[in-house]
């Protein structure tokens with residue numbers, strides 16, 4: 001199946017930073033999902049794990065999955081469960097590498113965070129923090145990856 005990819009969405013898992021790809025796949029299965037939430041996962045050690053072929057549809061952004069490639073890093077919450085950007089240096093490096101690779105494959109796709117898919121409630125053309133449906137990925141992916 002050939003998909004028309006318009007977005008590359010960046011996520012956090014909103015779980016433990018020590019989570020492995022196997023842990024996460026088990027979590028998706030427990031939820032009863034046929035496909036995982038993301039195509040790629042970057043673990044705290046900077047390893048890039050492919051969870052699903054990009055030709056398949058993952059379960060990352062409600063309403064956009066058919067035109068989106070979803071990537072995630074493990075973490076994104078502090079010890080109290082509050083949103084925080086706790087990416088390791090290895091994760092930051094690996095995320096850039098992964099996104100550069102996806103950029104070559106999908107030159108026209110927009111790279112943005114999950115939260116940037118939130119509705120622009122006051123229609124000023126920007127998705128602002130008070131409009132976020134969720135904090136994911138807990139950093140400004142649009143800004144950080146604008147050079148990719």
Ligand SMILES: [Zn+2]
Nearest residue numbers: 011012114136
């Ligand atoms: Zn997300």
